[in-house]
Amino acid sequence: HLFEALLGTVAAHHPTLARTADALAALDALAALAEVAHRRGYVRPAITRAPTLTIRAGRHPVVEAVAGGGFVPNDTRLDPETEQLLVITGPNMGGKSTYLRQVALITLLAQTGSFVPAAEAEIGLVDRIFTRVGASDNLVGGESTFMVEMRETANILSELTPRSLVVLDEIGRGTSTFDGISIAWAVAEHLHDALERPRTLFATHYHELTALGAEKPRVRNLSVAVAEWKGEIVFLRQIVPGPAPRSYGVEVARLAGVPEPVVARARALLAGLETGQGPVGRGPEPAAAQLSLFSADEERIRRELAGIDPERLTPLEALAVLARLVEMARG
Structure with a gap:
């Protein structure tokens, strides 16, 4: 009771x-x-109805907290009239995915009413955040990693709005090189040419896509800065204007502990591919002819220059771009 x-x-x-x-x-x-x-040390963001997005010295809230200090902040600017689609290149472990995620998280935090991890932020209202990040399959549904990726990409392309924020990481990597480049290029073109003009971050290892900066007026090339020191690579985690000079995949493999004979063989094969001679054989017999996947040095420099907006370069960024051009010219 x-x-x-x-x-x-x-x-x-x-x-x-x-x-x-x-x-x-x-x-x-x-x-x-x-x-x-x-x-x-978060700041109060300014919320605007303009479909733009400007972040100064933005940081990833989780990575910064876990790392315990030393996080390198980066700027972001998206504008459907001038800088609608940012193509971001650079090596694995360089910080591309962290950069993509931090922009999405800062936007989401701002619209929940929270302060954001940045020195300054002005966020244009977003009605949906589309992400295609990471790799996963659907074993129960009988779908491969690539099929899952394509389904998610199809959903993004069919649901775009003028206030969408689109974050794409490594589109097309789950299939052959030429298929992957073709799909990634077509997706980037569609996002640029769509009437909605969604604000887009597009990270890729396909350096061929950096040519879009010279062909499409609202595409901008960015890359993750890397320094080479005594045969070693140092990830600077800084986002700078212009495409990455190369992917540094072999160097990253060595850092990951891949045996030195395998790394040496990879370097030899890469040298053959870059000169258009196909894989380099171990014996004296000549290698079979193969269509090169890479541009000549002059074409790479031309693309680098075409993707630079000198009006927006700071002195430090200009020095970084100049250093990359010198390295590319020296071969």
Whole structure:
């Protein structure tokens, strides 16, 4: 009887208790956001109806917290009139995916009413954030990684709006090289030419796509800066204007612990491919002719120059671009 009486009393006050619980939950969430913002130096973003996105010294909230310091901030600017689609190239482990995710997270945090991890941010209202990041399959549904990727890409292309933010990472990597390049190129062109002009971040290892910067007026090339020192590569984590000079895949494989004979063989094969001679054989017999997947050095330099906007370069960025051009010219 006592328990039934207690239930009756609680039930009589249920509307008040429910409202109190909702208020406490909201207060708890707001207090948590405020505490994180204060502790980690977040700033209040400006929200605008213009379909633009500007972030100065943005940071990834999770990576920054886990790393415990030393996170390299980066700027972002998206504008459907001038800088609608950013093509981002650079090596694995360089920070491309982190950069993509931090832009999406900063946008999402801003629209939840939170402060954001940046020195300054002006976020144009976004009605949906589309992401195609990472690789996964659907074994139960009988779908390969590539099929899942294509289904997600198809959904993005069919649901675009003028206020969409699109984040694509390595489109087309799950199939052959020529198929992958063709699909990635066509997707990038569609996003650029669509009437909706969605703000887009497009990370890729297909350096051929950097030619879009010279062909499409609202495409801009960015890359992750890398320094070479005594035969080693150093990831600077800084996003700079212009395409990456090369992918550094063999160097990353060596850093990952791939045996040195395998790395040496990969370098030899890469040298053959870059000169248009196909794979380099181990014996004296000549290698079979093969269509080159890579442009000549002059074409690479031309693409690099075509993707640069000198009006937007800072002195430091100009030096980084010049260093890359010198390295490319020296071969």
